[in-house]
Amino acid sequence: MxxxxxxxxxxxxxxxxxxxxxxxxxxxxxxxxxxxxxxxxxxxxxxxxxxxxxxxxxxxxxxxxxxxxxxxxxxxxxxxxxxxxxxxxxxxxxxxxxxxxxxxxxxxxxxxxxxxxxxxxxxxxxxxxxxxxxxTARYTGRVITIASPKGGVGKTTVSANLAIGLTAAAPQSTVLVDLDVQFGDVASALSMVPEYTLPDVVRGPASEDTMVLKTFLTQHPSGLYAVCGAESPAAGDTVRGEDVTRLLAMLAREFRYVVVDTAPGLSEQTLAALDRATDVIMLTSMDVPGVRGLRKELDVLRELCMIPAGRHVVMNFADPKGGLSVRDVETTIGAGVDVVLPRSSAVPGSTNQGVPLLESGSRRDPMVKELRRLVSRFSATPLIHQSRYRAKHRAAS
Ligand SMILES: Nc1ncnc2c1ncn2[C@@H]1O[C@H](COP(=O)(O)OP(=O)(O)OP(=O)(O)O)[C@@H](O)[C@H]1O
Ligand SMILES: [Mg+2]
Known part of the structure; x- marks a missing residue:
């Protein structure tokens, strides 16, 4: 459509x-x-x-x-x-x-x-x-940060599927960064065994030279590149906001799409990723606590002028029996809902096998259809110039 x-x-x-x-x-x-x-x-x-x-x-x-x-x-x-x-x-x-x-x-x-x-x-x-x-024109890639106020709402599921979908649309175009610095599970979602992880790429030679950085990335058989999460929470905690800013800037010069999975809430690393983002996917579960949490997070980000030009609100675990309609959600958060992902029995299996649904699912599966719709929001549209949008919003706020 x-x-x-x-x-x-x-x-x-x-x-x-x-x-x-x-x-x-x-x-x-x-x-x-x-x-x-x-x-x-x-x-x-x-x-x-x-x-x-x-x-x-x-x-x-x-x-x-x-x-x-x-x-x-x-x-x-x-x-x-x-x-x-x-x-x-x-x-x-x-x-x-x-x-x-x-x-x-x-x-x-x-x-x-x-x-x-x-x-x-x-x-x-x-x-x-x-x-x-x-x-062929010189561009800075699109940085798409997936964030949510609460845990377990599907950030990693959406990040992995979006990254796989964008790679399928444009081979070698995409890198997925696991910024859930303590408990990141991108490697598990994609069945990858990384040689290097996030702390390795933000320190030492990889942080100084883009050519070296590319050799520190983990490659998925689909052609997707990834920066996988740290091996331990303590190692992850050494990664600072400024490390994230530099890493994302380097990756955006090399890749058309930089997809960033984050931990729940607004950690230092997530704020750095939002500040560098051209797009944010605000994700929440379709229930009252999830929607209220999303409203608070949107309010905070608005106050900080940290909502990038591309803002995409995505509901997950939508269930007709839940009693909440999209209109209820939109009234509560004061913004439109862009994509609604249904609760799907196929997702837990794909998480456990480490094969994203966009690789293994049937095209007719309702979750697959909606995930594809989400992918096409990025693969089919050009980026609006960032600085002009942010300047306008700062002036208005
Ligand atoms: N639409 C869905 N239908 C059914 N199960 C889902 C759906 N989306 C995600 N899940 C399942 O919910 C669990 C949590 O998903 P996921 O790990 O993607 O969330 P998360 O937001 O990244 O969590 P965390 O905040 O802990 O990082 C997983 O087991 C996943 O398989
Ligand atoms: Mg996660």
Missing amino acids: SRVVLAAADEELILRVKQAADGDVQVLPPGRLPGDPARLFEQLLDGELPDVLLVGPLAPLQEVLTLTQRLDVQSPGISVVLLTEPAPDTWQAAMRAGVRDLLHPRSDVAEIRAAVDRAGTVAEGRRRVLRPVEE
Whole structure:
């Protein structure tokens, strides 16, 4: 399903679009449509670019066309669909500006769904063609930190599966770092026997030279690289926040994705990883204590201005019998839920065998489907520039 952003729409149209896109829509607040795509991107809550930008009839045509023209050049991986009263002049101007599709403002759910699907397919195709250009450019990799207020909520499960999924999408692209410095179990989750562990890579020659650092990483048969956790809690405790900052910066120069598993709560090492992150996955179990804990953690991170541009809220252990709905959770935490992972009988077995579900599970398994959806949030979207987002949030807070 495509990621849809909707602008300039009234309540009634918002409802139809939400139905058409199965709820996966971010609605922009009413007001002027910015002419500059960067301004538009700043309004996106979780920092991810859409596949499809739907613009309703409340925006003046000229504003839409200016924005579309610039998007067509700067972000051709986004398709613009305009809902407007049909008029021959409009068709021509829209086509020249690069609008992908025009719909009547009263189009029904099925018509909107078909247009979103078409536009999403085009966006995906364009992105696939553009990706090689992106890859040859010098970039700093995406640092994705997985954090949670409480233990045992699935951080290591999600980290291992995300890292395996990103490696499958782009071979040799990903390194997984075990920052649960005392009781890290990434090595066990992936059946790896590391020669070197976290304390070895943040000290001595590996900490000074990226080429040496790469030889200290543990390799998984899938092509994934890993920095496994320390052998003992005491050894792990020697790793300081500044060691983490330097390690992640070095890895981000070498890898497209740096996935960071953490210990529960906000330790010195986790704060350093959050500070260096381009994305955070805030994970919690779908129960009252878990959700309350998440709200407190989000509040603290907001106060510290430590929520990176990409914020992804993930619920784990979702169970229809639990009595909590996604809406309840969203009301409590004051933020949208991005992915909901079901309680799954396949997960404990995969943990015990040390084979992540994305390697061994059936594609039809509901947990596998949701994990793949999580992976595609990173593999399918470019990164929004970090400093601009943080500056804006510091100013606002
Ligand atoms: N969706 C799920 N359904 C069923 N079991 C799950 C699910 N997610 C995780 N588990 C199981 O829950 C246990 C804890 O998961 P995991 O180790 O990933 O959590 P964690 O947050 O990393 O824990 P810690 O805070 O101790 O590091 C594991 O045995 C795992 O197999
Ligand atoms: Mg863990």
